[in-house]
Amino acid sequence: MAKIHEVAAAAGVSISTVSYALSGKRSISPDTRRRIEEAARELDYRPNAGARMLAGRRTQIFALTEPFRADTHAPAHMAFVLATSIAARRYEYDILLLTEEEASAGMRRVASSGLADGVLVLDVAPDDERVDLARRIALPTVFIGVPDDHEGLVCVDLDFEAASALAVDRLADLGHRSIGFVGHPPTSYEKSNFPPRVRRGLEARAAERGVACTTVLPESDGPRRAPVRAAVRDLVEGGATALVLHCDDTSHAVALDELAALGRRVPQDVSVVSVGATFETSSFQPPIDSVPLVPSASCELAVELAMRMVDGGEVPAAVHLIAPEYRAHGSTAPPGGASG
Amino acid sequence: MAKIHEVAAAAGVSISTVSYALSGKRSISPDTRRRIEEAARELDYRPNAGARMLAGRRTQIFALTEPFRADTHAPAHMAFVLATSIAARRYEYDILLLTEEEASAGMRRVASSGLADGVLVLDVAPDDERVDLARRIALPTVFIGVPDDHEGLVCVDLDFEAASALAVDRLADLGHRSIGFVGHPPTSYEKSNFPPRVRRGLEARAAERGVACTTVLPESDGPRRAPVRAAVRDLVEGGATALVLHCDDTSHAVALDELAALGRRVPQDVSVVSVGATFETSSFQPPIDSVPLVPSASCELAVELAMRMVDGGEVPAAVHLIAPEYRAHGSTAPPGGASG
DNA sequence: GCCCGGTATCGAAGCGCTTCGACAACTCGC
DNA sequence: GCGAGTTGTCGAAGCGCTTCGATACCGGGC
Numbered sequence: 091m092a093k094i095h096e097v098a099a100a101a102g103v104s105i106s107t108v109s110y111a112l113s114g115k116r117s118i119s120p121d122t123r124r125r126i127e128e129a130a131r132e133l134d135y136r137p138n139a140g141a142r143m144l145a146g147r148r149t150q151i152f153a154l155t156e157p158f159r160a161d162t163h164a165p166a167h168m169a170f171v172l173a174t175s176i177a178a179r180r181y182e183y184d185i186l187l188l189t190e191e192e193a194s195a196g197m198r199r200v201a202s203s204g205l206a207d208g209v210l211v212l213d214v215a216p217d218d219e220r221v222d223l224a225r226r227i228a229l230p231t232v233f234i235g236v237p238d239d240h241e242g243l244v245c246v247d248l249d250f251e252a253a254s255a256l257a258v259d260r261l262a263d264l265g266h267r268s269i270g271f272v273g274h275p276p277t278s279y280e281k282s283n284f285p286p287r288v289r290r291g292l293e294a295r296a297a298e299r300g301v302a303c304t305t306v307l308p309e310s311d312g313p314r315r316a317p318v319r320a321a322v323r324d325l326v327e328g329g330a331t332a333l334v335l336h337c338d339d340t341s342h343a344v345a346l347d348e349l350a351a352l353g354r355r356v357p358q359d360v361s362v363v364s365v366g367a368t369f370e371t372s373s374f375q376p377p378i379d380s381v382p383l384v385p386s387a388s389c390e391l392a393v394e395l396a397m398r399m400v401d402g403g404e405v406p407a408a409v410h411l412i413a414p415e416y417r418a419h420g421s422t423a424p425p426g427g428a429s430g
Numbered sequence: 431m432a433k434i435h436e437v438a439a440a441a442g443v444s445i446s447t448v449s450y451a452l453s454g455k456r457s458i459s460p461d462t463r464r465r466i467e468e469a470a471r472e473l474d475y476r477p478n479a480g481a482r483m484l485a486g487r488r489t490q491i492f493a494l495t496e497p498f499r500a501d502t503h504a505p506a507h508m509a510f511v512l513a514t515s516i517a518a519r520r521y522e523y524d525i526l527l528l529t530e531e532e533a534s535a536g537m538r539r540v541a542s543s544g545l546a547d548g549v550l551v552l553d554v555a556p557d558d559e560r561v562d563l564a565r566r567i568a569l570p571t572v573f574i575g576v577p578d579d580h581e582g583l584v585c586v587d588l589d590f591e592a593a594s595a596l597a598v599d600r601l602a603d604l605g606h607r608s609i610g611f612v613g614h615p616p617t618s619y620e621k622s623n624f625p626p627r628v629r630r631g632l633e634a635r636a637a638e639r640g641v642a643c644t645t646v647l648p649e650s651d652g653p654r655r656a657p658v659r660a661a662v663r664d665l666v667e668g669g670a671t672a673l674v675l676h677c678d679d680t681s682h683a684v685a686l687d688e689l690a691a692l693g694r695r696v697p698q699d700v701s702v703v704s705v706g707a708t709f710e711t712s713s714f715q716p717p718i719d720s721v722p723l724v725p726s727a728s729c730e731l732a733v734e735l736a737m738r739m740v741d742g743g744e745v746p747a748a749v750h751l752i753a754p755e756y757r758a759h760g761s762t763a764p765p766g767g768a769s770g
Numbered sequence: 771g772c773c774c775g776g777t778a779t780c781g782a783a784g785c786g787c788t789t790c791g792a793c794a795a796c797t798c799g800c
Numbered sequence: 801g802c803g804a805g806t807t808g809t810c811g812a813a814g815c816g817c818t819t820c821g822a823t824a825c826c827g828g829g830c
Binding site for chain 1 (some may be wrong): 431432447475476477478479480481482483489491493498502505508512515519525529530533538542543544545568576654680687
């Protein structure tokens, strides 16, 4: 824990010169700068965090609030936490965790104690209680996800409507006229914000393109995932030549397994596209085309916006949608079975 | 962001009196204390974090390092992160996240910048690079998990050997003479520290009690978990009257499913015990007895030890093992099928 | 009535840094 | 060769708190 005066002494300059040399906020002669950097390296000097916060009016910390509800999907959630942390480090920011009941109370605490420069909100619910809180505290706040009432808030998210529309376009372009949609269990459509957006985008674009679309929202209970298997069977036997999946990874695997069990080949007999998945769809057997939800994209944008706000820049209080991207892995083809 | 002098002015006292009243470090007359507390509440006053760190030589922050490797099991991992955060809040401590490559570099950074009062180490590997680091930095460090080389370190973990021994005892007491062990995939026995400990404890106690024990470490690939199903089938057809499971939740569910498919009832035909699971085994169909790995137990102890070290107390540099606990849910019975 | 010990409060120092303003020492144009 | 501007460095103020030592006050013992 070397201190700035030790560095200054070692380099034969005053402490303010050290500070300016290391922060680059004033010009320093190349020679002096070199001596200072060397001394700092030698002493493994890093500015004391508390002193820096106090004097610099910057904590270099973002609070990350994540209630972690019972229905939170752990792997996806972890991916977002990780992506946020990595994005923040690019700006030399650290992440402070606010979990559970502290997810809300902690926001207030962090705001009034000046522990963080901003707040990143994860695991956003449609009727999230942190919405009101965000409006009240005087700290830059960015939502990763879109609550129902987002008036005046800065939100970041994948454009889910556009994502599923992209999947429909791909299938329609290939000539499919009847597609099946396998979604999350029905309860997800109340507790989470994005499943309805995927569904809406899908059905709207399907209607536009004159494609028939059947939606099934199977429960995901039990190791056999019987409801998912039944959904897949009903859809393909009902004439769907393509499947759009928006469900968890196990359900993906089970759906593919069921297609194989039914003797339907992918993509010759049935095309398959995954929408809004956070996991790697290319490692399924067979690999599956997808329009993924990329945690790093959302989190990087969120952090960038938060940084701009911290720096006093203007950030529109709006939903910042991320354009979806289609990733082909060979699981789509024109309809028509044996002839394809 | 009210400041201490505003509270002092509102209560008609000096700022040092406010500080003492709120920290309780010197006696203050009941009347004065009341006025101060009232003023603080009214102004929503909280000491500025940076100032507190600087003046108080306490950051009230623990760094949590978690590399989050590719093979990390997300749900279990999240449970530990959450438990750590909750345990820390009991002492008014916050958790700062150090992920990925920052898991190590961040430890150094946090130590030399005085950003945290201590470090909690998660996701511990047998040959963890954070072991050396922990020895070098001058910050209280507690490992949640046990690396191979733990000389001079403070570690906390479930006593896995005792846990599986407890399961064997239960089954042996009931009269079982042949048990099957379904473990994690083989690679887990190199990358993680505890699977070998479970296995060791199980086999040792089985030998002591004169119980035959067959171990299978099935791969867990594919939605069908065929290797797990095969393992269960082979074990029960090979004469095992009880199964000890130490694997992920899906494999648990699949194992039970397979038993049902084989027409074996639990517990009449086969007894089942889960060892070292972080998930709820009582919600399986049927509910399963377990000797669980309780994240909150490990994390609470880790935080308590870290606090003691921060407070200058003596904490033995040793592995602090947590005694396992048997939780019965009706999945064990004496062997003997129809007669049971 | 005086001294003593305890209790309640205050003022001021200092934690380690950032940043402002000052000021030498130069450079340049004319 | 002199004033104006530029560049590199320094001293000191101050960020908001904790904590030390001092002080004022009070009641009790003699």
